[in-house]
Amino acid sequence: MRTIHYKIKRFDGKREWYQDYQLQYEKGKTILWALTAIREQLDPTLVFTSACRHAICGSCAIKVNGKSFLACKTSLDEVLETFKSDYLVFEPLSNFEVIKDLAIAWEPKMEKMKQVKPWLIPSNKGSVERGFIQSEDDFHEISSPTDCILCGVCTSECNQLAVNDGTYLDPFILNRAYRFSVDSRDCAPEEHIRPVYENELWKCIHCMQCISSCPKGIPLTDEIAYLRQESIKMGEVNNQGAKHAFAFYDDVRNKGRLNETMLPIKTDGLLKTATTKIPFALRMIKKGKINPFHMPKAIEGIKGVKEIYKYAEEVKHS
Amino acid sequence: MRYAFFPGCTLESAAEELMISTMKVAEALGIELIELKGWTCCGASHIQDIDDFLATSINARNIALGEKLGVSKIITVCNTCTLMLRTAKAKLDKNKKLRTRVNESLRSTGMQYKGNVEVTHLLWALIEDYGLDRLKEKVKRPLTGLKVANFYGCHILMPPKIMGFENHMNPQSMEMIAEVLGAESVKFDQRLACCGFHAVFPAEKEVMNLTGMNCLSPKASGADCLITPCPLCQMQLDAYQPDAQKGFSKDITMPVLHLPQLIGLALGFSPQELAIQRHVVDAIPVLTENVLV
Structure with a gap:
């Protein structure tokens, strides 16, 4: 008889521990079936949330071997196949406050x-x-x-x-x-x-x-x-993210390729680059990873690229 | 075996060592790489944040350059380039209306997107086209004793609908290659973590924290070095490592190699031939100790 081993992260409000459970393998079941079977057959103190069993209420998601799944929608067979293992670790979702065991705070x-x-x-x-x-x-x-x-x-x-x-x-x-x-x-x-x-x-x-x-x-x-x-x-262009994206956007239009040397300056401005990126730049130069004097030439067919940009502008405004 | 080769921008500057090692390895394996003439930056997962139609159009042009060469596949050695090209291809192959508009946009270039070439990555090509048995036959210096931590990087795995070479939740391709080369793959928590590269400017503090964790985790598992199929992961984990160290009291030192450099070592090339000396964190001592004796 094949046994599936479950290690479940428990939490009682103060203390955290992992608890082991075993269930006999059954074909065609879901992760939620395993949780329910453990609670009904092995440990009534195990806390998890679930309701609809049809991927509608969204209440039964947990982590299995480090990946997050909606328990009612996820086939146990698929999970066993994915991880090529009969040992599964159940944990509450990450980036949430945990109330108890697998129950998280919304x-x-x-x-x-x-x-x-x-x-x-x-x-x-x-x-x-x-x-x-x-x-x-x-x-x-x-x-x-x-x-x-x-x-x-x-x-x-x-x-x-x-x-x-x-x-x-x-x-x-x-x-x-x-x-x-x-x-x-x-x-x-x-x-x-x-x-x-x-x-x-x-x-x-x-x-x-x-x-x-x-x-x-x-x-x-x-x-x-x-x-x-x-x-x-909306006009929010004066920030690192947008400036970084525009550095790529402009370089492709002008030369076809990215100018890595200029990228920090275009993103952060000259002053910030000079005050924060000097150690980085020096180590890159030392290893030959940045050549400050290298300016990429325009690629073959840059005219066509500029036409593509023009066309995209027209599409945007049409 | 012939491929249209899309190098991507980093291979021309910060990751020139990846260009050098890729060319060495391809030649030794008898793989012909024909660089696309006039390729542009793939957009690096940034241009769609300004204009997604444009992002698709420039990559339609890149793919069309490959179609002109009469090969069946375009090959890259960068996760993000692969994802950007495959994203454009998936959109163009699925949406006829979009394809018509994009082809109108390409008219001025004299090219057309036809949709008859695939986009692959060297990691995938070695497994599905070249074959692991054949690769094994080429190994001259088995990397016995070298403990490697395979760091996949997000964009070679996800989204699975676009990438889909293997199960993104538990991939094995890197481990398969390492095994053939004779190296030992270590298990470590951050194997499928994100390097953070694409937000290193707007989220510097958070990304440096990620970098530190991504170095500490393989170190705790006893890895000699970290291996990645992506030059952007490599740059984040190697070149920014001294910056990330400042946020950690423990020593995070972890050499980071490109996948073709690891392969090249097993094929008998010296670290210098593979330009391993270009890395910020010196990988040569650990290689000397383990495989170069």
Whole structure:
């Protein structure tokens, strides 16, 4: 008989420990089945949250062997196959406060989410009497972001949140801001986007964890790109993130390739670069990694590249 | 074996050693790399934050340059270049309307995106095209005793819908290569961590913290050096290591090699031939001690 070994992180409010459980293998089960079986058959003191069992309520996400999953939607067989092991470690989601065992606190996250005004700010095109009618195409703009079930998997996997002081907004909060800012019935997208910009929008590292782990397949990183584009349109260009992106954008248009020597200066300005990046620059020069006198020549076909830029400008304004 | 080669910007300056070692390794393995004429920067995961249509268009042009060469694959040695090119390709292959517009944009260049070449990375090509058995036959100096920490970097794994070479939650390709070369892969917590490179300016404090953890974790597992298939991870973990050290009381020193440099060592090249002396954290002592005797 095949036995699956579960090591579960416990927490009673003061003390943390790992506890071992074993269940006989059964085919075609889910992670939530394992949690429920452990609680019902082995240890009634184990605390975890769950409700709908159909990937709708978003309450049962946990970490398994370091990766975050929605327990009811995740096949145990797939997890065993992924990790090529019959030993599984269950832990609460990362980047959340833990209440007990696998149960995490959502209240602080909800408070944080209020900053982006996660509600519709209606335009005067609609009214309670007339309704707030939306075309099918307009609905499709919000159909994917409204799939979010607030399960917290994206937050748990976010590499910026793992090292951030808590200011940076969780991916599901960015999604909420996106969802209302693109809603045709909303008249104040800036009210959703400005708080996003002001809470370290440019600190997203582009690690792709959120888009890769979302159980609903929401294109979170595309949404973050959109929020950044909109913040630029709002005039927020005088920051390291936007200046860094423009350094690439301008270099490709002018020469086709990045000028690495000039990149810090374009991002941080001459003064800050001179005061903070000197040791870095010296060690790079010493190893031949930066040649301060090397200026890349324009690539073959740069004229065509400039035409591509012109075309993209026209598309943007059409 | 012939590939259209997309080097990417870092190989021309900060990671010139990756260009040198890639060329050495390719030649020794009998892999022909034809550099694309007139390639541009892939956008480095930044240009889409200003204009996503433009980001797709410039990479459509890069891919079209490869299509003109009549090869079946474009090859890169950078995770982010691979992701940027594959992202553009996935969008263009899926969305006909977008492809028509992008091709209109390319008209002035006399090129067209057709969608008939694949985009791969050297790590993948060695496994699926070249073959591990064949690679093993070429090993002249097995790296016996060398303990390596394989640091994948995010963009060679995710998003899986676009990358998808292997399970992003538990990849094995780097371990497979290390095994063939005779090296021992160590287990360490940060194996699939993010290097932080793409936010090193706006999130310097956080990224330096990541860098320190990414060095300490393999060190605690007894690794001699860290290996990465991405020049951006390499730059973050190596060139910024002295800056990251300032935030840690423990010594975080960890030499960081490019994947082709590790392969090159097993093929019999000297560290100098692979330009390993260009790294900020000196990797040569640990290599001398373990494999160069």
